[in-house]
Structure formats: C-alpha cells, structure tokens
Amino acid sequence: MDYAIILGGGKGLRMGADVPKQFLPVGGVPILMRTIWRFREYSDSLKIILVLPESQQDYWRNLCAEYDFQEDYQVANGGATRFHSITNGLALIPDDAEGVVAVHDGVRPFPSVEVIARCYETARQTGTAVPVTPVIETLRHVTAEHPEGVTVPRGDYRLVQTPQAFDIQLHKQAYRQPYNDGFTDDASVVESFFSQNISPNSQHPSPITLVDGNRENIKITTPFDLKIAEVLADE
Numbered sequence: 650m651d652y653a654i655i656l657g658g659g660k661g662l663r664m665g666a667d668v669p670k671q672f673l674p675v676g677g678v679p680i681l682m683r684t685i686w687r688f689r690e691y692s693d694s695l696k697i698i699l700v701l702p703e704s705q706q707d708y709w710r711n712l713c714a715e716y717d718f719q720e721d722y723q724v725a726n727g728g729a730t731r732f733h734s735i736t737n738g739l740a741l742i743p744d745d746a747e748g749v750v751a752v753h754d755g756v757r758p759f760p761s762v763e764v765i766a767r768c769y770e771t772a773r774q775t776g777t778a779v780p781v782t783p784v785i786e787t788l789r790h791v792t793a794e795h796p797e798g799v800t801v802p803r804g805d806y807r808l809v810q811t812p813q814a815f816d817i818q819l820h821k822q823a824y825r826q827p828y829n830d831g832f833t834d835d836a837s838v839v840e841s842f843f844s845q846n847i848s849p850n851s852q853h854p855s856p857i858t859l860v861d862g863n864r865e866n867i868k869i870t871t872p873f874d875l876k877i878a879e880v881l882a883d884e
Contacts, residue, residue, distance in 0.1 A: 650696060651748045651769060653688045653812065654738035657681050657701045657709070657755040658727040669705060670869060671755045672712060676882030680869060681709075682718050683758035683882070689720055691765040698738045699755075702727035732832045736824050742817060749773055750820050751812035752835045754868055759881050761863045765812060771860050772814035779814075779836045780862030781807035810862040815839060 657671045671681040681699075688695060699722050701709055706724065713719075723741050728734040735752055742750060749772045753760070764780055771778035784806045789798035813835040815823075820835070823842035832838050836857050843856045869878050 650746060651692070651694075652696045652698060652742055652746075652750040652817070654698045654700060654725075654735060654750060654752045655681075655684060655688070655722075655755050656727075656731065656734055656738075656752065657699055657705070658731075658734055668708070672705075672708065673869075673875065675758065675869070675875065675878045678882075679712055679716065680758050680878070681755045682712075682716060682720075684753065684755050685720050685722065687758060687760060687762065688753070688765065691762050691769075696742075697722035698725055698741050699723070700725045700727050700734045700738045730828065730832075731834075732824070732828045732838065735835065739821055739824055742821070744821070746817050748817055749814050750817045751814040753812040756869045757811060757866055758869070758878070759863075760810070760812060760866045764861070764863050764866065767860050768812050768814040771858055772816060775858040776816040776819050777814070777836070777839060777856055777858050778860050779857050780810045780812070780866070781859050782810065782862045782864055784808060807859065808862075809834060809836070810866050810868075811835075 672679050675683060685697060685699070688697060697720070701724060703726050725737040725741055728737050739750070749769050751765070751768055751772070768778040768780060784803040786803070788801050788803050788806060790801050791798035811834070815835065819839065823839045826838065826842055831841070840855060840857060865881055867874055867877060869875055
C-alpha cells in the first residue's frame with residue numbers, strides 16, 4: 650500500500666494574505682485542494698494523509714464544505730517543525746506497512762502526474778526518489794569574507810522539489826532520529842540516518858536517487874508565485 654503525506658502547514662507571512670497561503674484560491678480553487686486532486690489523479694487507491702495545524706483544521710473543514718470537497722484522506726496534526734509534522738503523519742501509517750510513502754508540500758499544486766509516478770516507481774526499486782530540475786541561471790557563491798562572491802558551475806547543482814518518495818520502513822526508521830536544524834527536507838533526514846548506520850568506507854555515500862522533476866512544480870510562497878500559478882491553472 651502506498652501513501653502520500655501532504656503538508657498543509659504554514660502561515661503565509663511572505664504572501665501578505667489574511668489566510669494561510671495553502672487556502673488561497675488559484676483558478677477559483679484553493680491551492681491545497683488542487684494539490685490533493687493531483688495525487689488522486691495519479692492513483693485512486695493511494696492513501697493520503699493531510700497534515701494541518703490544529704488551529705487551521707476548522708477553517709479547512711469549512712472550506713471543504715464551501716467547495717463540496719469530498720476526497721478521501723486522513724488528517725494529522727501539524728508539529729512545531731516540518732520534521733515533527735512529518736513524524737505525526739508517519740504515525741498514521743501502520744508500523745508493519747509495506748510500500749512507498751511520498752512527502753509533498755501542500756503549496757506545490759502542479760507536480761505532473763508523470764513525475765509523481767516516477768517518484769513512486771523509482772522508490773519502489775531503489776528505496777528513495779527525489780525530483781530535481783537543472784539550474785538555468787548563473788550562480789555565485791557568496792560568503793561573509795567574500796561578499797562579492799565567485800561564479801560556480803551551475804551544471805554541478807540541482808533545484809530540489811517534492812514529492813520525495815521513500816520505502817515506508819526506511820522512512821519510519823529515519824524519522825526516529827532526534828531532530829536537528831540540518832533537516833531541511835526528507836532527503837536530508839534519510840541521509841543523516843544512513844550516515845550513522847553505514848560504513849564510512851561504503852561505495853554509496855548518499856542513498857538518495859535523483860529523478861527528473863517538472864519546472865511547473867513551483868512552491869507558492871509569494872504574490873509573484875501566485876500570479877504564475879494562475880497562468881499554470883489555466884493551461
């Protein structure tokens with residue numbers, strides 16, 4: 650059985666809106682609903698877990714009633730950090746479950762169905778799958794000592810997206826680690842777990858398998874992103 654944990658937390662401070670960004674409409678439909686629909690489009694049998702702060706759950710229920718949103722999913726309470734929110738979502742998956750779990754940002758409503766499928770299928774084969782896209786702009790590495798920076802080869806870098814998919818048992822083990830500030834996404838949590846549990850002489854220093862993402866899979870965090878999302882929703 651496969652699962653998707655969709656993170657719906659966030660206050661939307663950079664958006665400057667009165668409501669959290671995941672509830673804002675794009676093309677007449679709240680962003681979070683579009684995100685859930687995209688995963689349901691991938692699979693009717695996928696078990697979806699929506700993680701929301703308790704303080705936002707009444708608002709979400711009212712929104713679902715207003716839009717007659719009747720998709721099947723479970724709700725987990727959001728935590729103090731992304732790490733703790735995902736931990737709460739994983740707790741709703743049985744400890745003996747087999748399959749793949751993908752974790753996705755609720756404010757990324759445009760992952761292609763092809764990318765979602767690629768992540769699940771790759772994780773089924775290798776245990777992990779993280780979608781990425783090439784860097785198309787020039788990059789400069791800037792430090793406090795060298796604020797003017799230096800140009801670095803953009804071909805050496807990738808932009809990381811979600812959904813990030815993992816073998817369920819691997820992911821559950823990784824999230825039993827104590828939290829630290831270096832956990833910026835699921836890949837970093839899994840990499841930390843591996844670094845503590847594999848030989849330093851291993852030929853596989855990183856357990857992460859990269860797959861091609863899609864550029865439309867933007868994370869909506871600013872008013873400018875919202876304008877782009879409106880265009881994408883019309884396509």
